[in-house]
Amino acid sequence: MNKACRITAALLGAMLTGCAGLETPKTEDLSQGISPYPKPLRNAVVFPVDFGGHDDESDYGIKQIGIQYTGCLGSCPDFTFIVNSDGTFRYYGDDYVKRKGNWHGTVDDWELHRVLRYIHEIDFFKFADQYTEEVSDGLNIYTMVRTGARKKAVDNYMELGPATLGALEDMICHLQDHAVWKRG
DSSP: OOHHHHHHHHHHHHHHTHHHHOOOOOOOBTTTTBOSSOOOOTTOOOOOOOOSOSOGGGGTTEEEEEEEEOOOSSSOOOEEEEEETTSEEEEEEOSSSSSOEEEEEEOOHHHHHHHHHHHHHHTGGGSOSEEOOSOSSOOOEEEEEEESSOEEEEEEGGGOSOHHHHHHHHHHHHGGGGOEEEEO
16 A cells, blocks of 8 residues: 555544544534534544655665755855765755754655655656856756766756756755754
8 A cells, every 4th residue: 555545544544533532522412412523433443654754665776865066256055965865964064055064964754755756757867967068157066866886976057957957956955944954
């Protein structure tokens, strides 16, 4: 049974059991002679719910992802963000970033799974190694994916690469928004 079905079944089971066994108010509907609230079903089946994230098989063989923004002569952000498939991350921020220095922590498991699925769907390893122009002082964004057998980093200078690469960069950066951060 897939995750969506398990969650739906659990919610349905909770509704059938009166919100997972919570006591229902004991008021009477005098016009009908019955209580307006249904009594919980005592033997309702409640399916187990796994809110721990995604199945281990659904990381698509991806062990690590990362993004690095390099600085420029202007106000370009300068940071490196590396995320492992178990949700742990390392971060180093230098200039024009919210967090400076070394950090680590965990990212949201569901958000990470969405990113890993997207990497698989866009076939990241088919991107060119670099998208550049002969222009100086632009922002370089390096996006990295590592599986057990392969590793690839793509240089997206001045965001000249395909829109799907830009979307992936945004998704990886967005993982930072809901992360649990620890200094050091």
